[in-house]
Amino acid sequence: MTEQTKPTFIYTFGYSKEERELCHLEMRCFFGKETDENILISHVNISPSRSPFIRERIEVTLEGDELQDILDQVTAIKMADETFKVIFSKTNDRKPPHTIEYQERRDIERSVGWLIEGEADVHQPDHTFGMATVGGRWYFGHYEKSEAVWLQHTKKPREYSTALSTRVARAVMNIAVPNPQGIKAIDPCCGIGTVLVEGLSMGINIEGRDINPLVVTGSRENIAHFGFNGTVTMGPISEVTEKYDVAIIDLPYNLYTHATPEDQFSILKQARRIADKVIVITIESMDEKVKESGFSIQDRCLTQKGHFTREILVCT
Template identity: 55%
Template sequence: MMKTQVSSYIYTYTWQIDETELCKLEMRSLFGFDVASNLVISPKKIEPSRSPFIRSRLDVLCEADDLAEIARFAQSLELGEATFKVLCLNTLDLGETKKIRQDERHQVEREIGLSMQAEPDLKNPDMVFGVVLYNNRWYFGHLVEGEAIWFKHQQKPEMYSTALSTRVARAVANVAIPDPAGVRAIDPCCGIGTVLVEALSMGMDIVGSDINPLVVMGSRTNIAHFGLQGEVKKGDIAQITESYDVAIIDMPYNLFTHISTDQQFTIIKEARRIANRVVLVTIETIDDMVKEAGFTIIDRCIVRKGTFERQVLVCE
């Protein structure tokens, strides 16, 4: 039995060992569940470049028990003057489905490509199709490959050695704002704007502020450097009067912004005042303060870099 309309999407994933928990947290935020494998099947359509962990999205047009059925479906496609290429996605193990050898992948691509009624172009095709074998079933459809936008953001004019990596910042933004439509967000301790740059590059409605005038200037410089537009104000979180759907806070901890336990609690308490949902990034265990401020931790993870650990807490 074959499907001939896009009713599901297949996402292929890769991640570093230290970021496994963060990847799963982002997965749960975006899709509502996580999986043990590096392949997600969902009815939800998400731009793959949003996530630092998603490699590609396959917009499934057809699924079948054997490749011959896929080839017959591909033959029925009307592409007109458009050129195409086909890529087999089994370049690594996908859960229990083992990697397909390169020569066998090329044979799969040829079998489907030769059946299609259009001109192939392996270098600059008008359309790219993907095919993947997963759990003894073949899937075929339009392929959208992810772009590592976060990687381009690594080279900022203004940088702090203790700032979040762009990969972590991008994932945290997705955890906080899985569906940006109609969501107003704030980063009230934005530092040099690592989270702001990632969120703004994904079209999220987010503003920033910070008590330190030097980092406010740095944040503005970084945002402008990447051709983005976003408001960053100087001020303490206690001075914020507007309400937001979500706040993202990387708790200050470096030598230049060392804060006491009382100051940490003040930040969390003020965050509770201005937002119903808050994602906190911390190097210390602050569960008691979060609870005392009136929040419930609904999800969490640990991000490791060598022996250094950060906690990401999703609070409502």
């Protein structure tokens, strides 16, 4: 197999038109770039199941300018007693008339499979290999399909009508903490804990807080329901004394709470005090208040849930 100084990964994506901005913001936070091609190549290693938009990942072990280059190299693969399967990704950046359709993908899978020394098993293989074309080159490597973990969290014991969907909450968590190593996060207006559940499910060090005793109880119940250990305290953000790397602020809005513009501004100012980076989620324009609080807006996107349009701001 070819030697590479850094591992190379290929990711494919799927999202609706309404989710495009959110997916692209998550891409930028993960990979430092975005693409409309639904396929991206990067040295950044992200578990595909972290993102609600990543469909699959290939950890590249072989590459070449032509399919024949891959065919020549796979003959060196010896599977011994283990079985394997080859999947050619249906997502690529080729444009008509150069697209690779279903039958051709199956033919390529068989051609590659015939050259690998070992037993093929399309149903329960010990190893799955993936293939893709990106930027005119051909790639082959270890394949991993995304698991929709967040779907397991959609039915909570406690619900809240205006809470973020689990899909959006997971993306927001990734935008806030693309690399969890050594990061300490807080959601000081956590509500019933939708963001907390997603963060804890990804092994992120995050704790919650809220001023409403009912939702604090609900948040704790939701976290425990999914088998996670998380801390949720009661009280205003002004009483937080610890310092955090990042805070996620889903601003309470006066349509459903008694929060005033002054309350929202106070929350932002307190967030500036306790965190180096803040993700602000709001249903109304907060640019001026965010700036007055001492933040600089680094990135942003819009996302929709029913008739709600929320803006997500990445602030430092």
